Amino acid sequence: DIQMTQSPPSLSASLGDKVTITCQASQNINKYIAWYQQKPGKAPRQLIRYTSTLVSGTPSRFSGSGSGRDYSFSISNVESEDIASYYCLQYDNLWTFGGGTKLELK
Amino acid sequence: QVQLKESGPVLVQASETLSLTCTVSGFSLTNYGVIWVRQPPGKGLEWMGIIWRNGNTDYNSALKSRLSINRDTSKSQVFLKMNSLQTDDTAIYYCTRVHYSSSPDYWGQGVMVTVSS
Numbered sequence: 001d002i003q004m005t006q007s008p009p010s011l012s013a014s015l016g017d018k019v020t021i022t023c024q025a026s027q028n029i030n031k032y033i034a035w036y037q038q039k040p041g042k043a044p045r046q047l048i049r050y051t052s053t054l055v056s057g058t059p060s061r062f063s064g065s066g067s068g069r070d071y072s073f074s075i076s077n078v079e080s081e082d083i084a085s086y087y088c089l090q091y092d093n094l095w096t097f098g099g100g101t102k103l104e105l106k
Numbered sequence: 107q108v109q110l111k112e113s114g115p116v117l118v119q120a121s122e123t124l125s126l127t128c129t130v131s132g133f134s135l136t137n138y139g140v141i142w143v144r145q146p147p148g149k150g151l152e153w154m155g156i157i158w159r160n161g162n163t164d165y166n167s168a169l170k171s172r173l174s175i176n177r178d179t180s181k182s183q184v185f186l187k188m189n190s191l192q193t194d195d196t197a198i199y200y201c202t203r204v205h206y207s208s209s210p211d212y213w214g215q216g217v218m219v220t221v222s223s
Contacts, residue, residue, distance in 0.1 A: 100151070
């Protein structure tokens, strides 16, 4: 089974900051990684698929990059509506979620 | 429009079997797979298993011995059964749609299941 190590578990940011979350896979996942946003009481919402492809409706301040085992997800110019938890998901070999990152306002 | 909705008991006794239904609309189960994901209170997401568009299944190795997923395509329903429940199976259970082996796009609202000892 592929393991996904996501960091940091929590993040504190001010409005307008740029934040970055990383995920490292236990093996090469060939860019098959997606990123999800989850707000309290809601189902996760897909933001990015295949490393860097923004899903329809995802604001351009969200971005993703990476290859091999190492991937990152960034939010530039954090807005109040971005306060949520974020999860990576590998889908190269079945599916595995990262542990999540809770983004809070400083 | 695409919709998924989970249903089932909100309270289950420990050692018993959980049975959940995911009812879908706006797409065919013969064209898309359905994945089950769960989330314990305050914790992260866990992939549980999938029923593929052809009816085959794959399971998380940690749950494989207790889990089964089936479907009724005529009713557009997918069924999850998990036996030998313990209190740490308390979670929100979601069903989601996948195209081939891609990333899930549409999600149900989830159903909170509490396992009582």
